[in-house]
Amino acid sequence: MSNDLKNDVLKNIYSRRSVRDYLPDDVPDDVIRELILAGTYAPSAANKQPWRFVVIKNRELIKKLSGKAKELWMEQAAKSSQPELKSLASMVSRQNFDIFFNAPLLIMIFSDSDAFSPQIDCPLAGENMMLAARSLGIGSCWIGLAAPLGQDPAIMADLSVPDRCKLEGCLIFGYPVKLDQKAPKRDEDVVLKWIK
């Protein structure tokens, strides 16, 4: 695409990166509210708007959730013969490895039960939030490694998440140590067919 087509929205999209190194500064509550509002402006099937958010700024709790997710991965790997799962578990089992990269803010996205397509709607909200964060100088990263937390009833009860809600994704946010990280290379050969 030629450079004169790159408006601010496109520049924001191209410069969003998954950030894994955060300054200790808190993300202010009014900024968090804006991120959530941006999330709620995502499209959703039949306009169900099924997203529900749990905002966690308590660093001890974020650490505890990281530890719990690691334990759950290791338990799953111990029961499995899949080599990929075993190597993932050995990666996460490192004592100092925090799946949330010591980020000062974790937002868990849940879907409410009457959604048509929660697995699509909620990540759309998540991407809106990550792009909104980028536009405000805040880094973010989707943490798929946190997924097993949603299958642990005790954790869900601790977080006061109603039984009808399902964990769809976990996002970390914070001020990045390094601005303007280089993007991992994008594949260019992605169009299967261009029919005119």
Ligand SMILES: Cc1cc2nc3c(=O)[nH]c(=O)nc-3n(C[C@H](O)[C@H](O)[C@H](O)COP(=O)(O)O)c2cc1C
């Ligand atoms: C569904 C999903 C799960 C992801 N899980 C993790 C994760 O657990 N840990 C992590 O460091 N990055 C995770 N990422 C971030 C990807 O590694 C990242 O988006 C990819 O390498 C491209 O880099 P970019 O986001 O900077 O463009 C995840 C991304 C997605 C979409």
